Amino acid sequence: MTGIICAMESELQAVLEHMIEEKTRQVGQVRIHYGMLDGKKVAACLSGVGKVNAAMATTILCQDPEIERIVNVGVAGGLKEEQSVGDLVISDEVAQADFDTSPIDGEAGIGLVFKVDEGLVEKACLAAHSLNIPYRIGGVATQDLFMSREEDYKKLLGRFPESACSEMEGGAVAQVATAFNKPFLVLRTLSDVAVHNDNPLEFSEFAKMASRQAANVIRAFCALI
Known part of the structure; x- marks a missing residue:
């Protein structure tokens, strides 16, 4: 069974x-919906925004012995000029980008990075290809921060x-799933791009569209499992 974690209500719906x-x-406050998605058993839940909420939801799902893998699906902000709203990012690694013990550990204390299961990455690429959705395999940076200032962007990059892409849950999902020895994947459809001047307008207008597209990707992904 695949455990699906969404941060926002629009993503879950x-x-x-x-x-x-x-x-x-x-x-607790996490409601898990069990059922079938394109003929495959899934358990989907709403975590809420942010790393603590994501960690709680992932812990609850990982304690179910029927859950074989965790997929965190939703929207994110793109970080590259060539990206467009609606593009898909398929994680090959996920970083807790705001983890920082560098005052005592030096550079080794900047960020916690978790590698994604290669088989899940491959299936996600096949799913995106089948839907003809532009995608990029790359790193997902997680911070408890919605980036809106140029200095935020410069610091992260x-x-x-x-x-x-940058978002607020994937790093926590990755860390907890790794602790439970569950393979994980983070899929993000871009609702905005940080380096585009109309970034706030993009998010408000395209978040729902991006949520629908993310759901289509998870459907195609689950069909390949």
């Missing part, structure tokens, strides 16, 4: 629209220049 729901289970 876009997935649930295509699910045949069989049951729900409430653990100075430390993690290969990052393809």
Whole structure:
């Protein structure tokens, strides 16, 4: 069974629209929806925004012995000039970009990086190709920060220049899934691009569209599992 974690209600609803729901289970504030997505068993839940919320939801899912893999799906901000709203980022590594113990550990204390299961990356690429969605394999940078200032962008890219997108949950999902020995994948559809001048307008207008596209990708992905 695939565990699917969404940060925002629009992201979860876009997935649930295509699910045949069989049951729900409430653990604390996390409601897990069990059912079938394109013929495959899934468990989908809303984590809420931010790393602590994502870590709690991932921990709950990972304690279910039927969950074989974790997929964190949703929207993110692109970090490259050549990217466009609607593009897909398929993670090959995920970084806790705002983790910083460098005053005592030097450069080794900047960021926690987690490698993504190569088999899941391959299936995600096949899913994107089948939907004819532009995609990039790259790093996902996680911070408890919605980047809106130029200095935020410069700081992140100075430390993690290969990052393809920035968001607020993937690093926590990666760290918890790794601790439970569950393979994981982070999929992000771009709702805005940090280096575009109309960035705030892009997010408000395209977040729902990006959520729907992310749901289509997870459907195609699950069909390949």
